[in-house]
Amino acid sequence: MCKVCGCGQGEVRIEGQHHEHSHDGHTYNGHGRHGYEEHHHTHDHNHDHDHSHSHDYGANLAGAAVPGMSQTRLIQLEQDILAKNNSYAAANRSHFTDHGILALNLVSSPGSGKTSLLCKTIEALRDKQQSFVIEGDQQTSADAERIRATGAPAIQINTGKGCHLDAHMVGHAVEHLSPADGSVLFIENVGNLVCPAGFDLGEAYKVVILSVTEGEDKPLKYPDMFAASGLVLINKVDLVPHLDFDMTATIANVRKVNPAVKILQLSARSGEGMEGWLAWIEAAQAMALAGHPLHTAAQTNAG
Protein backbone atom coordinates (compact mmCIF):
# COMPACT_ATOMS: atom_id res chain seq x y z
CA MET A 1 0.00 0.00 0.00
CA CYS A 2 1.13 3.53 -0.72
CA LYS A 3 3.11 4.87 2.19
CA VAL A 4 1.83 8.36 1.60
CA CYS A 5 -1.87 7.97 0.95
CA GLY A 6 -2.77 4.31 0.86
CA CYS A 7 -2.90 3.74 -2.88
CA GLY A 8 -3.54 0.19 -3.78
CA GLN A 9 -5.41 -1.67 -6.43
CA GLY A 10 -7.61 -4.71 -6.42
CA GLU A 11 -10.59 -3.21 -4.65
CA VAL A 12 -11.97 -1.09 -7.44
CA ARG A 13 -15.71 -1.40 -7.88
CA ILE A 14 -17.76 0.23 -10.57
CA GLU A 15 -21.43 0.50 -9.77
CA GLY A 16 -23.66 -1.87 -11.73
CA GLN A 17 -20.74 -3.85 -13.01
CA HIS A 18 -21.33 -7.54 -12.47
CA HIS A 19 -18.04 -8.93 -13.55
CA GLU A 20 -15.55 -7.67 -11.04
CA HIS A 21 -12.22 -6.85 -12.54
CA SER A 22 -9.14 -8.00 -10.81
CA HIS A 23 -6.64 -5.23 -11.09
CA ASP A 24 -3.96 -7.34 -9.49
CA GLY A 25 -2.83 -9.22 -12.52
CA HIS A 26 -3.44 -6.33 -14.89
CA THR A 27 -4.51 -8.54 -17.72
CA TYR A 28 -6.50 -5.97 -19.64
CA ASN A 29 -7.49 -8.29 -22.41
CA GLY A 30 -10.61 -8.27 -24.47
CA HIS A 31 -11.22 -4.55 -24.32
CA GLY A 32 -10.91 -3.73 -27.96
CA ARG A 33 -11.57 -0.08 -27.31
CA HIS A 34 -8.43 0.16 -25.27
CA GLY A 35 -6.27 -0.98 -28.10
CA TYR A 36 -3.02 0.88 -28.42
CA GLU A 37 0.35 0.43 -29.90
CA GLU A 38 3.33 -0.05 -27.71
CA HIS A 39 6.09 2.36 -28.47
CA HIS A 40 9.45 1.21 -27.35
CA HIS A 41 12.92 0.56 -28.58
CA THR A 42 14.63 -2.60 -27.59
CA HIS A 43 18.32 -2.74 -28.17
CA ASP A 44 19.76 -6.07 -27.31
CA HIS A 45 23.34 -6.12 -26.23
CA ASN A 46 25.22 -9.18 -25.20
CA HIS A 47 27.12 -7.93 -22.23
CA ASP A 48 30.28 -9.59 -21.29
CA HIS A 49 29.67 -9.70 -17.58
CA ASP A 50 32.06 -11.24 -15.19
CA HIS A 51 29.42 -12.88 -13.04
CA SER A 52 30.26 -16.47 -12.38
CA HIS A 53 26.91 -17.79 -13.52
CA SER A 54 26.71 -21.53 -13.46
CA HIS A 55 23.39 -21.66 -15.31
CA ASP A 56 23.22 -23.27 -18.66
CA TYR A 57 21.76 -20.52 -20.77
CA GLY A 58 21.69 -22.53 -23.94
CA ALA A 59 21.19 -20.58 -27.10
CA ASN A 60 20.00 -16.99 -27.28
CA LEU A 61 17.26 -15.76 -29.60
CA ALA A 62 19.52 -15.81 -32.62
CA GLY A 63 20.59 -19.34 -31.78
CA ALA A 64 24.12 -18.30 -30.84
CA ALA A 65 25.46 -19.85 -27.66
CA VAL A 66 28.76 -18.68 -26.29
CA PRO A 67 30.18 -20.89 -23.56
CA GLY A 68 30.92 -19.02 -20.38
CA MET A 69 29.06 -15.90 -21.50
CA SER A 70 26.04 -14.72 -19.53
CA GLN A 71 22.86 -13.97 -21.40
CA THR A 72 22.19 -10.86 -19.35
CA ARG A 73 20.95 -8.22 -21.73
CA LEU A 74 20.41 -4.52 -21.47
CA ILE A 75 17.08 -3.23 -22.76
CA GLN A 76 16.93 0.50 -23.29
CA LEU A 77 13.28 1.13 -22.76
CA GLU A 78 12.89 4.92 -22.31
CA GLN A 79 9.23 4.37 -21.54
CA ASP A 80 7.07 6.56 -19.35
CA ILE A 81 6.19 4.77 -16.11
CA LEU A 82 2.58 5.83 -16.64
CA ALA A 83 2.57 4.75 -20.30
CA LYS A 84 -0.21 2.24 -19.67
CA ASN A 85 -2.45 4.80 -18.01
CA ASN A 86 -1.62 7.31 -20.71
CA SER A 87 -2.62 4.89 -23.45
CA TYR A 88 -6.00 4.29 -21.79
CA ALA A 89 -6.33 8.05 -21.40
CA ALA A 90 -5.61 8.52 -25.11
CA ALA A 91 -8.33 5.95 -25.95
CA ASN A 92 -10.79 7.79 -23.68
CA ARG A 93 -9.84 11.12 -25.23
CA SER A 94 -10.38 9.91 -28.76
CA HIS A 95 -13.78 8.47 -27.72
CA PHE A 96 -14.74 11.89 -26.27
CA THR A 97 -13.52 13.66 -29.41
CA ASP A 98 -15.42 11.30 -31.70
CA HIS A 99 -18.63 11.87 -29.75
CA GLY A 100 -18.23 15.61 -29.18
CA ILE A 101 -18.22 15.07 -25.40
CA LEU A 102 -16.63 17.67 -23.15
CA ALA A 103 -14.95 15.74 -20.33
CA LEU A 104 -13.93 17.69 -17.22
CA ASN A 105 -11.90 16.16 -14.41
CA LEU A 106 -12.89 17.88 -11.16
CA VAL A 107 -10.23 17.71 -8.48
CA SER A 108 -9.99 19.18 -4.98
CA SER A 109 -9.38 18.32 -1.36
CA PRO A 110 -12.22 16.57 0.46
CA GLY A 111 -14.91 19.00 1.56
CA SER A 112 -14.28 21.78 -0.96
CA GLY A 113 -17.88 21.55 -2.12
CA LYS A 114 -17.32 19.66 -5.38
CA THR A 115 -20.52 17.65 -5.26
CA SER A 116 -22.70 20.60 -4.23
CA LEU A 117 -21.17 22.68 -7.01
CA LEU A 118 -21.80 19.87 -9.46
CA CYS A 119 -25.47 19.54 -8.44
CA LYS A 120 -26.00 23.29 -8.88
CA THR A 121 -24.14 23.26 -12.19
CA ILE A 122 -26.20 20.40 -13.61
CA GLU A 123 -29.43 22.14 -12.57
CA ALA A 124 -28.31 25.40 -14.18
CA LEU A 125 -27.27 23.64 -17.40
CA ARG A 126 -30.34 21.42 -17.60
CA ASP A 127 -32.26 23.37 -20.23
CA LYS A 128 -29.30 23.74 -22.58
CA GLN A 129 -27.03 20.84 -21.93
CA GLN A 130 -27.19 17.16 -21.08
CA SER A 131 -24.80 16.26 -18.24
CA PHE A 132 -23.37 12.90 -17.21
CA VAL A 133 -21.32 12.24 -14.10
CA ILE A 134 -18.67 9.75 -13.03
CA GLU A 135 -18.23 9.90 -9.27
CA GLY A 136 -15.00 8.72 -7.70
CA ASP A 137 -14.83 7.98 -3.98
CA GLN A 138 -13.04 5.43 -1.90
CA GLN A 139 -16.32 4.15 -0.47
CA THR A 140 -20.12 4.62 -0.67
CA SER A 141 -22.31 5.63 -3.58
CA ALA A 142 -23.75 8.58 -1.64
CA ASP A 143 -22.42 11.15 -4.10
CA ALA A 144 -23.77 9.38 -7.19
CA GLU A 145 -27.17 9.29 -5.48
CA ARG A 146 -26.99 13.04 -4.80
CA ILE A 147 -26.19 13.63 -8.47
CA ARG A 148 -28.95 11.33 -9.69
CA ALA A 149 -31.42 13.34 -7.60
CA THR A 150 -30.74 16.24 -10.02
CA GLY A 151 -31.85 14.01 -12.88
CA ALA A 152 -28.41 13.51 -14.43
CA PRO A 153 -27.24 9.94 -15.09
CA ALA A 154 -24.35 9.14 -12.76
CA ILE A 155 -22.15 6.17 -12.04
CA GLN A 156 -20.07 5.62 -8.94
CA ILE A 157 -16.57 4.20 -8.96
CA ASN A 158 -15.33 3.07 -5.56
CA THR A 159 -11.58 2.95 -5.64
CA GLY A 160 -11.30 0.94 -2.42
CA LYS A 161 -7.87 1.80 -1.09
CA GLY A 162 -7.00 3.78 -4.22
CA CYS A 163 -6.44 7.48 -3.85
CA HIS A 164 -7.22 8.51 -7.43
CA LEU A 165 -9.16 7.51 -10.51
CA ASP A 166 -7.14 6.11 -13.39
CA ALA A 167 -7.91 6.11 -17.09
CA HIS A 168 -8.74 2.39 -17.15
CA MET A 169 -11.46 2.75 -14.50
CA VAL A 170 -12.87 5.76 -16.31
CA GLY A 171 -12.89 3.84 -19.61
CA HIS A 172 -15.08 1.16 -18.04
CA ALA A 173 -17.33 3.70 -16.36
CA VAL A 174 -17.82 5.43 -19.73
CA GLU A 175 -18.82 2.09 -21.29
CA HIS A 176 -21.51 1.63 -18.63
CA LEU A 177 -22.69 5.23 -18.50
CA SER A 178 -22.55 5.82 -22.28
CA PRO A 179 -22.73 9.63 -22.21
CA ALA A 180 -24.72 11.06 -25.13
CA ASP A 181 -23.02 12.68 -28.11
CA GLY A 182 -22.44 16.37 -27.52
CA SER A 183 -22.96 16.14 -23.75
CA VAL A 184 -20.80 17.28 -20.84
CA LEU A 185 -19.18 14.54 -18.77
CA PHE A 186 -18.12 15.60 -15.29
CA ILE A 187 -15.62 13.25 -13.68
CA GLU A 188 -15.51 13.95 -9.96
CA ASN A 189 -12.18 12.62 -8.83
CA VAL A 190 -11.40 11.29 -5.35
CA GLY A 191 -10.98 14.20 -2.92
CA ASN A 192 -7.20 14.47 -2.89
CA LEU A 193 -4.90 17.23 -4.11
CA VAL A 194 -1.89 14.96 -4.58
CA CYS A 195 -2.33 11.78 -6.61
CA PRO A 196 -4.97 12.72 -9.19
CA ALA A 197 -2.51 15.31 -10.58
CA GLY A 198 -0.39 12.61 -12.20
CA PHE A 199 -3.14 10.54 -13.79
CA ASP A 200 -4.52 11.68 -17.11
CA LEU A 201 -8.07 10.38 -17.57
CA GLY A 202 -8.52 11.65 -21.12
CA GLU A 203 -10.29 14.81 -19.97
CA ALA A 204 -10.21 18.12 -21.84
CA TYR A 205 -9.35 19.99 -18.64
CA LYS A 206 -8.64 19.39 -15.01
CA VAL A 207 -10.67 21.84 -12.96
CA VAL A 208 -9.34 22.37 -9.45
CA ILE A 209 -11.75 23.60 -6.80
CA LEU A 210 -10.35 25.46 -3.82
CA SER A 211 -12.68 26.66 -1.07
CA VAL A 212 -11.91 29.82 0.86
CA THR A 213 -11.91 27.94 4.18
CA GLU A 214 -8.79 26.05 3.08
CA GLY A 215 -6.43 29.03 3.26
CA GLU A 216 -4.25 30.93 0.84
CA ASP A 217 -1.27 28.62 0.71
CA LYS A 218 -2.93 25.50 -0.79
CA PRO A 219 -1.59 26.26 -4.31
CA LEU A 220 1.98 26.33 -2.95
CA LYS A 221 1.52 23.27 -0.74
CA TYR A 222 0.08 21.23 -3.61
CA PRO A 223 1.70 22.83 -6.66
CA ASP A 224 1.45 19.78 -8.95
CA MET A 225 -2.32 19.88 -8.98
CA PHE A 226 -2.53 23.60 -9.61
CA ALA A 227 0.10 23.33 -12.33
CA ALA A 228 -1.83 20.53 -14.08
CA SER A 229 -5.18 22.34 -14.08
CA GLY A 230 -6.77 24.40 -16.83
CA LEU A 231 -9.20 26.23 -14.54
CA VAL A 232 -9.21 27.14 -10.86
CA LEU A 233 -12.56 27.68 -9.13
CA ILE A 234 -12.41 29.46 -5.79
CA ASN A 235 -15.57 28.24 -4.07
CA LYS A 236 -17.59 29.33 -1.01
CA VAL A 237 -16.84 33.03 -1.57
CA ASP A 238 -20.05 33.84 0.35
CA LEU A 239 -18.06 32.92 3.49
CA VAL A 240 -15.26 35.44 2.88
CA PRO A 241 -16.75 38.13 5.19
CA HIS A 242 -16.53 35.65 8.08
CA LEU A 243 -12.94 34.59 7.47
CA ASP A 244 -9.45 36.06 7.41
CA PHE A 245 -9.04 34.94 3.85
CA ASP A 246 -6.78 36.92 1.54
CA MET A 247 -8.11 36.52 -2.00
CA THR A 248 -5.31 38.57 -3.59
CA ALA A 249 -2.62 36.42 -1.96
CA THR A 250 -4.44 33.22 -3.02
CA ILE A 251 -4.61 34.34 -6.64
CA ALA A 252 -0.95 35.40 -6.54
CA ASN A 253 -0.02 31.96 -5.21
CA VAL A 254 -1.96 30.20 -7.98
CA ARG A 255 -0.20 32.43 -10.53
CA LYS A 256 3.22 31.52 -9.15
CA VAL A 257 2.57 27.89 -9.97
CA ASN A 258 0.53 28.34 -13.13
CA PRO A 259 0.83 31.83 -14.63
CA ALA A 260 -1.60 31.16 -17.49
CA VAL A 261 -4.49 29.48 -15.65
CA LYS A 262 -7.98 31.01 -15.57
CA ILE A 263 -9.30 31.72 -12.06
CA LEU A 264 -13.00 32.15 -11.26
CA GLN A 265 -14.56 33.03 -7.89
CA LEU A 266 -17.97 31.65 -7.04
CA SER A 267 -20.30 30.26 -4.44
CA ALA A 268 -22.37 27.18 -5.22
CA ARG A 269 -24.54 28.01 -2.20
CA SER A 270 -25.39 31.64 -2.95
CA GLY A 271 -25.09 31.37 -6.72
CA GLU A 272 -22.63 34.28 -6.84
CA GLY A 273 -20.19 33.97 -9.76
CA MET A 274 -21.92 30.89 -11.18
CA GLU A 275 -22.58 32.62 -14.52
CA GLY A 276 -18.81 32.85 -15.19
CA TRP A 277 -18.37 29.12 -14.64
CA LEU A 278 -21.39 28.29 -16.82
CA ALA A 279 -20.05 30.55 -19.57
CA TRP A 280 -16.68 28.80 -19.32
CA ILE A 281 -18.37 25.38 -19.72
CA GLU A 282 -20.32 26.66 -22.71
CA ALA A 283 -17.13 27.97 -24.34
CA ALA A 284 -15.23 24.74 -23.60
CA GLN A 285 -18.13 22.73 -25.01
CA ALA A 286 -18.05 24.85 -28.18
CA MET A 287 -14.34 23.99 -28.47
CA ALA A 288 -15.08 20.28 -28.01
CA LEU A 289 -17.67 20.47 -30.77
CA ALA A 290 -15.69 22.63 -33.20
CA GLY A 291 -15.37 20.71 -36.43
CA HIS A 292 -17.54 17.86 -35.11
CA PRO A 293 -20.40 16.67 -37.35
CA LEU A 294 -22.88 17.48 -34.53
CA HIS A 295 -21.82 21.10 -34.63
CA THR A 296 -21.99 21.27 -38.40
CA ALA A 297 -25.50 19.75 -38.29
CA ALA A 298 -26.62 22.32 -35.70
CA GLN A 299 -25.31 25.15 -37.88
CA THR A 300 -27.03 23.76 -40.97
CA ASN A 301 -30.32 23.51 -39.08
CA ALA A 302 -29.95 27.02 -37.74
CA GLY A 303 -29.16 28.35 -41.19
Next chain:
Amino acid sequence: MHEMALCESILETLREQARLGDFTRVERVCLEIGQLAGVEIEALRFGFDVVMRGSLAENARLDIVECPAEAWCIQCSTTVPIKERFDACGLCGSHQLQITRGTELRIKELEVN
Protein backbone atom coordinates in the same frame (compact mmCIF):
# COMPACT_ATOMS: atom_id res chain seq x y z
CA MET B 1 2.14 10.70 -4.43
CA HIS B 2 0.97 7.14 -5.26
CA GLU B 3 4.45 5.54 -5.31
CA MET B 4 2.84 2.12 -4.86
CA ALA B 5 0.68 2.59 -7.96
CA LEU B 6 3.78 3.62 -9.89
CA CYS B 7 5.56 0.42 -8.83
CA GLU B 8 2.57 -1.64 -9.94
CA SER B 9 2.70 0.13 -13.27
CA ILE B 10 6.43 -0.65 -13.54
CA LEU B 11 5.78 -4.33 -12.78
CA GLU B 12 3.12 -4.43 -15.47
CA THR B 13 5.60 -3.01 -17.98
CA LEU B 14 8.22 -5.57 -16.92
CA ARG B 15 5.77 -8.44 -17.45
CA GLU B 16 4.85 -7.11 -20.85
CA GLN B 17 8.49 -6.66 -21.84
CA ALA B 18 9.26 -10.19 -20.62
CA ARG B 19 6.67 -11.56 -23.04
CA LEU B 20 7.93 -9.46 -25.91
CA GLY B 21 11.64 -9.78 -25.23
CA ASP B 22 11.68 -13.41 -24.12
CA PHE B 23 13.29 -13.08 -20.71
CA THR B 24 12.29 -14.46 -17.35
CA ARG B 25 14.33 -12.50 -14.85
CA VAL B 26 14.93 -8.81 -14.30
CA GLU B 27 18.23 -8.10 -12.59
CA ARG B 28 18.18 -4.33 -12.61
CA VAL B 29 15.72 -1.54 -13.29
CA CYS B 30 16.91 1.97 -14.01
CA LEU B 31 14.44 4.82 -13.59
CA GLU B 32 14.68 8.48 -14.40
CA ILE B 33 12.75 10.62 -11.90
CA GLY B 34 12.52 14.38 -12.17
CA GLN B 35 12.73 16.61 -9.13
CA LEU B 36 9.24 17.92 -9.87
CA ALA B 37 7.66 14.55 -10.67
CA GLY B 38 5.98 14.46 -7.26
CA VAL B 39 7.72 11.23 -6.31
CA GLU B 40 9.21 10.52 -2.92
CA ILE B 41 12.27 8.44 -3.80
CA GLU B 42 12.37 6.60 -0.46
CA ALA B 43 8.70 5.68 -0.73
CA LEU B 44 9.33 4.48 -4.27
CA ARG B 45 12.22 2.24 -3.17
CA PHE B 46 10.09 0.84 -0.35
CA GLY B 47 7.18 0.22 -2.74
CA PHE B 48 9.46 -1.33 -5.34
CA ASP B 49 10.74 -4.02 -2.98
CA VAL B 50 7.24 -4.84 -1.77
CA VAL B 51 5.60 -4.92 -5.21
CA MET B 52 8.38 -6.91 -6.90
CA ARG B 53 8.34 -9.63 -4.24
CA GLY B 54 7.44 -12.98 -5.79
CA SER B 55 7.64 -11.55 -9.32
CA LEU B 56 10.15 -11.81 -12.15
CA ALA B 57 11.90 -8.81 -10.63
CA GLU B 58 12.21 -10.04 -7.06
CA ASN B 59 15.42 -8.67 -5.54
CA ALA B 60 16.14 -6.66 -8.68
CA ARG B 61 18.45 -3.71 -8.17
CA LEU B 62 16.72 -0.35 -8.44
CA ASP B 63 18.83 2.48 -9.84
CA ILE B 64 17.29 5.92 -9.82
CA VAL B 65 18.67 8.80 -11.82
CA GLU B 66 17.31 12.03 -10.38
CA CYS B 67 16.86 14.79 -12.93
CA PRO B 68 17.21 18.40 -11.80
CA ALA B 69 14.48 20.86 -12.69
CA GLU B 70 14.90 23.64 -15.22
CA ALA B 71 12.58 26.26 -16.63
CA TRP B 72 12.55 28.73 -19.50
CA CYS B 73 12.19 32.26 -18.21
CA ILE B 74 10.08 34.24 -20.64
CA GLN B 75 11.42 37.55 -19.32
CA CYS B 76 15.11 36.61 -19.54
CA SER B 77 14.76 34.32 -22.59
CA THR B 78 17.02 31.81 -20.96
CA THR B 79 16.98 28.50 -19.11
CA VAL B 80 17.25 28.78 -15.34
CA PRO B 81 17.51 26.12 -12.64
CA ILE B 82 14.57 25.81 -10.22
CA LYS B 83 13.85 23.70 -7.16
CA GLU B 84 10.06 24.00 -6.84
CA ARG B 85 7.17 24.68 -9.17
CA PHE B 86 6.46 28.02 -7.49
CA ASP B 87 10.06 29.27 -7.63
CA ALA B 88 10.78 32.62 -9.23
CA CYS B 89 13.50 33.09 -11.83
CA GLY B 90 16.81 33.47 -10.00
CA LEU B 91 17.88 36.20 -12.41
CA CYS B 92 14.87 38.52 -12.65
CA GLY B 93 12.40 37.33 -10.00
CA SER B 94 9.60 36.67 -12.50
CA HIS B 95 7.20 33.74 -12.14
CA GLN B 96 6.63 33.59 -15.91
CA LEU B 97 8.47 30.30 -16.14
CA GLN B 98 7.82 27.31 -18.35
CA ILE B 99 9.14 24.10 -16.87
CA THR B 100 11.36 22.36 -19.40
CA ARG B 101 12.96 19.65 -17.30
CA GLY B 102 12.32 17.88 -14.02
CA THR B 103 8.99 16.14 -14.56
CA GLU B 104 10.51 12.91 -15.93
CA LEU B 105 8.91 9.67 -14.80
CA ARG B 106 10.56 7.10 -17.02
CA ILE B 107 11.85 3.55 -17.10
CA LYS B 108 15.21 4.17 -18.71
CA GLU B 109 16.63 0.69 -19.04
CA LEU B 110 16.43 -2.88 -17.80
CA GLU B 111 19.01 -5.56 -17.29
CA VAL B 112 17.41 -8.93 -17.90
CA ASN B 113 18.17 -12.52 -18.58
